[in-house]
Every structure is written in structure tokens, then in C-alpha cells.
Amino acid sequence: MSEKGGKGFKSSLKSSYGPRESKYTFLQDSDEQIQGSSAKGGKGSKARKSTLSKESQPLELKTDKELPENAKCLMDCEAFEILQGIKEQMAVLSEDPSLKLPVSFDRGLEYVKYGRCYMNPQSVRQILEPLKKHGVSESEMCVIANVCPESIDEVFAFVPSMKGRKDKISEPLEEALMKLSKLKRSA
């Protein structure tokens, strides 16, 4: 009887929960979504499933597309040279209270003072500039100079947009990294 009831119960359960079963299965496969997206509803979860079922795509730098036309990326070592020069001039001019530095100047200088690893930005640019012939963009060049990579694997890990050109770029990149390693400032 219980079986019957059980069966009946089962069948009624099945029919009432039929459409939801597939939903439950779907959620189980992608339970990671629930943790990360509790604020959002179930809408769009199908789209998210397709992106999470493969490994999540590495973030790619798209600076060149986002920068306005009259703007150019700078390497941290180049920025340091410029900002340090301005600071030295301001030390002379600071007696004039009408001359002001922007609020963010000190923080900007602090950022590059610590982070840069090359002392001679002109040499770094000379070494990296030839990579442009192989399709490396200005912003990719700046990121390479800023992260001070020790190997080409590190370069491809930090700049995933270059992975597609691995075959063409590996050799000139190795050469450039070898020259850059001689320029690194001592800790």
C-alpha cells in the first residue's frame, strides 16, 4: 500500500516536479554560479553556464582600444623619470604658493618609485621597440616593462593577448628579455 501510495506519490511528484528536475540538474552542474552570483537571479544563468563550462577566459588587456586618440601609454620607469623631474623642479619653485601640484601626484610617484625595475627608460624602449614589428602593441610593451618578466612564459601569463602570436614572437621576445635582464636595477 505504501508502495502504491509511494508509487502514486512518486508519479504525482514526478509530474509536478517534472519540469523542475532538469533545472535542478542544471544548477548542480554549475553550483559555483550560485556562490558567486547570489545577488543576481536565475536569469542569464544559461549564458553564464556556457562561459563557465569551459575554463574562464583569461582577462585580456585592451588598453589600445580604450585610450583616447591623443593619449599614449607610458612605462612605469618613464613615468618615474618625468615625475621625479617635476618634483625636483617643484622643490625649487615651491616658495611660490600659487604653484600647486595635483592631489594624486605624491601617490603616483610613490607607485612608480617602488614598482619600477629599470633605471634607464630609453634603453628599455630601445630594446622593446623592435617587438612592434612582430605585432606587439604599445600597451603590451608597457605591461612587459612594468612586470619585469624573467621568462617568456611569464610574459604570456601576464599578457595573454600575445599568446596567439607565440610562434612569431618567442624568439625576438627571448632576445629582448635577455637584454632587459642586464638592465634590471639591483634590489
Place this chain on the structure above:
Amino acid sequence: MFIKVKLPWNVMIPAEAMDPNGLMIQRAVLIRLLDAFASKKATKDLGYFIALKNLEEIGEGRIRETTGEIVFPVVFSGITFKMFKGEIVHGVVRQVHKSGVFLRCGPCENVYLSQYKMPDYDYVVQGNPLFMNQNMSRIQIGSTVRFIVLDIQWKEAEKEFIALASLEGNNLGPF
């Protein structure tokens, strides 16, 4: 990432600030320009305004009939700082919470690194709260951490950016 940008602006000089002999125009323009640049904290497109590099040219001044001010069109180059999605940058930890840490990256004070984006790091309290991994590598107040920028958002009212960070990837973390 630092950006060098060439910008055309209009600099207004009140009539009373003009030298009667008209000799100190460049100085007056430069001071006003520096003042205007310094008070502009940040913009969505260019990021935080860091420094004025060169005053490239000063155009012909035009008198504003209503106010008597003289408007000089100028072109100058400036340095700004902006984080981009996917960029590898570094920041200094300024607050530690159980759910994650807040970092300062250059002029941006609001970079959030969630605990879920710190693989293998656990929250511990050793006197001060910090995150630590099995290799005893610590993320605590004052630590410098290399991270990837997951996303940035511009806050128009505060003229500031907020950013999300992640340590998911090789060679990311405290250094």
C-alpha cells in the same frame, strides 16, 4: 598604467590679473593652468590627473565681453594614471577584513581583493588580521601585492574609480 595625453584647454585670466605691460602672460597662463589641472582630480577616460608635463602652445587670447576675462586656448601634455581591465599592477594593503582586503594602487584608494580571488590564502588573526597561505606568505596591512585588475568602475559623484582585484594567475601575490 600611466598615460601621457595632449589636451586642449581654455585658460581664463581675469582682467585684473593681467600685467599692464602684457609681459607676464605666459606665467599667468601657466599658473592658472596648473591650478585648473590640480583641481581636476580625475576623469573617466583618462584616469587620475597626476602632473602637467609641458605647456606646448598658447593661442591668441580672446576677451570675453561680458566679464572682461581673457580666454587663452592652450595645448599641454599631462600625465594621468588609470587601471585597465586585465592589467597587472601592484597595490599596498590598507585594510584587512574577513571577506577580503582593500588596497591602494597609486592614487586609487578603493581596490578590493576578495578572499575568493586569493587562492590558497586563509584568513588568520596573529595579533593583526591577515591572510596567509601554506608557504607562510602573508597579505597584511602594508604588504605590497601584485594583482590583476578584474574590473574598474567610475564613480562620477566622487570623481573616483573603484576596482576589483584578483590573484588568480601565476606570479601574483605579495612581493
